[in-house]
Amino acid sequence: MTPSAAPSEPWWKSAVVYQIYPRSFADSNGDGIGDLPGITAHLDHLTALGIDVVWLSPVYPSPQDDNGYDISDYEDVDPVFGSLADLDHLLAELHARGMKLVMDLVVNHTSDEHPWFVESRSSRDDPKRDWYWWRPPAADGGPPNNWGSFFSGSAWERDEATGDYFLHLFSRKQPDLNWENPEVRQAVYAMMRWWLDRGVDGFRMDVINMISKDPALPDGPQAAGAPYGDGGQSFLNGPRIHEFIQEMHAEVFEGRDAELITVGEMPAVTVEHAVLFTDPERRELDMVFQFEHVGLDHGPDGKWDVRTLDLRDLKRSLGRWQEALAERGWNSLYWNNHDQPRIVSRFGDDGAHRTASATMLGTVLHLHRGTPYVYQGEELGMANVGFERVDQLRDIESLNHHAHAVAGGADPVAVMSAIAAMGRDNARTPMQWDAGPHGGFTTGTPWIDVNPDHETVNAAAQVGVEGSVFEHYRRLVALRHDEPVVALGDFTMLLPDHPTVYAFTRRLGDDELLVLGNFSGMQVELPEEVVEPDAALLLGNLTGDVDPAVLRPWEARVLRRAVTGRR
Structure with a gap:
């Protein structure tokens, strides 16, 4: 199925990638959580759509503090998703259908239950102490700097065993790895080679532009009244980031990169940086995920400060990225992923014009220059849920935000309204396969409620039905395969x-x-x-x-x- 680009062009320029969030795709054993056998059982859906590459969100062993992005073992599968044998079977079935498999690579941080961190926190003298960012308390006994976590609160947690603080840009159960230590980098590269030797076809690299940090860890600028400073200038696109990515390419991908695909998720990446990251001559990455266009409906106070999109801003943003990467480098194209609300609710009309707006949005995106990514359910026009209560939520980011905002005096109704519009759980409700109980996702109780609209919006009602969102997406995928002008x-x-x-x-x-x-x-x-x-x-x-x-x-x-x- 893998498309053929021009002889001098990489195959992935004509490819379309489909992202699967395993917890919510298909449950084969009735425990309410999606799993690898469930994915394998639904590969015909992806074949019918014409997909070339499947990107699998994390299935590694994890305490699930951040739904699998807190990894405790990089070389196994969490029993909740199945086994390593199940993953091997899925990989074989994908390859038999001409599709490739991309794994999620999460190496800015691990779980605090990973053996590396368990050793690191055991004492100041442990050989792995320097595998993470440890610092003594500041003079006042507080955190070493003023950085805030992306998941609310301080980015530092004091460890009772030694009294030192460790850095966690995300959850306190996700300590950041210290990439300044060459032993850390070699351990990561060995793990990546292990997966490629197993047959995996590439990686989507989670917040990979955060792995290089200014070792001085300086305070970040702090807005008036803000409890924490923004240290982004010290950990986004840091001083050694290109060195680390080039080293990774040389150690892991060199010699076999023609058949692979690599994409780096990079918050706050600039077009200037993106050109460098994706210039083939620099031997770094094939493409990056940037977030500029999905921040255009954020107000001055961030994603929870929801504003109406101005289409002219969207055109300026996407047009600038198209122009900047026209001669060197490559764009990734997406509306949705596991961190973004559903696009038909966000930029479209999920009411009377759901099918029209979903297919219009898909058309505009897929006809840009770059590799398109389809997130599970996008091809059906799946929409936001319209959450009204905290007990409907599962995402740590939304739960933490609600708790901090309400404790700080914010109106609970307004806080919940913002979460309903922008919360990550919107992307994580179960895939809607049919109109039956729980949308055909599980025979048990789903880990998060299925969107009530599954009775009318589901795969069974759309596959093979002319005029459906699915059939339009199928034609979009075919257009990229069949028309060189679309890809190149x-x-x-x-x-x-x-x-x-x-x-x-x-x-x-x-x-x-x-x-x-x-x-x-x-x-x-x-x-x-x-x-x-x-x-x-x-x-x-x-x-x-x-x-x-x-x-x-x-x-x-x-x-x-x-x-x-x-x-």
């Missing part, structure tokens, strides 16, 4: 200042596509420069007669343009 053509943004129409062209040689998307529930008259009465409709998301001068609510079109005399 250049990108030109049009109508940058239009408030509701997203328009751009893709061109490869004499082949040019015009892509149009209406980001509104209103009919829009198109500006003259994008009205193409003679263009052939290659793909559309609505049925009925097409008026070249008008876009219907949430309509998307991909048109093959006549290019004679244009350039």
Whole structure:
């Protein structure tokens, strides 16, 4: 199934990746938690969609403080998901279908129950003490610096055994590894080679641009009234980050990287850094995940300060990344993942126009230059739940935020409203396979409630049904495989200042596509420069007669343009 790009181009430029969050995909044994046999049993769904690569969120042994992103053993499978034999079977079944498997690599931090940390915290003299960031208390007895955790509170936890503090940028049960120590790096590289030797086809690298930290660990700037400082300048894209990634490539990927795919998740990465990370000549990564476009509806106080998206901001952001990586490097394209709310609820209309807005959003994204990522359920138009109560939540980030915000005097109703819009649990509700109990996800009690809308929004109601979100996504995937201009053509943004129409062209040689998307529930008259009465409709998301001068609510079109005399 793996697509064929031009001979000089890597295969992954024509590929589409599907992310699976194993806990919520399919439960085979009725314990309410998704597992590896459940995934294997549903591979025909991915085959029908045309997927080339499956990215598996963590399935390693873990105390599950952060749903598996706190790993206690890098070379095994947590029994809740199955066994290493189950993973080998899944890998074999994927390869038999022509699909590749990407594992999640979480090496900025481990679980505090990982043997490395258990040894590290045992005494100041332990050989693994320097495998993590330990510091004595400040002069006042408090934390070594003012950094705050991404999951609320201080980024430092005092350990009773020695009285020292350890750094945790996320949960207190996720201590940060010290990549300044070469023994840490070699242990990580050996683990990565172990997985590749087992047949895995690459890695998605969790917050990988945090592994290099300024060893001085200086205080970060602190806003008035804020309890903690922002130390991001000291741990994001740190002083040795490119050195570490290049070393990783040389130690792990060199000699076999042509068949692999590597993507680094990088909060606050700049386009300038991204060009360096993804320039093939630098031997670092194939692509990065950046977060600029999914921060455009955040207010000054962050993700819980929810604002309405201005489409012009989105065009400026995505257009800038398209331009910056046009000559060197490569983009990853995504709306959804396990950390983001559902896009049809966020930037679309999950009510009367759910199908139209879901397919429009998919069309606009997939027609950009880069490798698209589909998150489980996105191909069905799965939506946010609309959480109303704290007891519906499972995510540590949302639970901690609610507790800290309410304790600080915030209105509980307003806090819950923000979590309902932006909380990560929106992405983690079970996959909706059919209209039956729990959406066909489990015969038991699911670990988190299934969205009540599963009775109408589910795979059984969409696969093979013309006009469904699934069938439109299938055509989008096929378009990338079949049309070289989609994978390899250049990108030109049009109508940058239009408030509701997203328009751009893709061109490869004499082949040019015009892509149009209406980001509104209103009919829009198109500006003259994008009205193409003679263009052939290659793909559309609505049925009925097409008026070249008008876009219907949430309509998307991909048109093959006549290019004679244009350039």
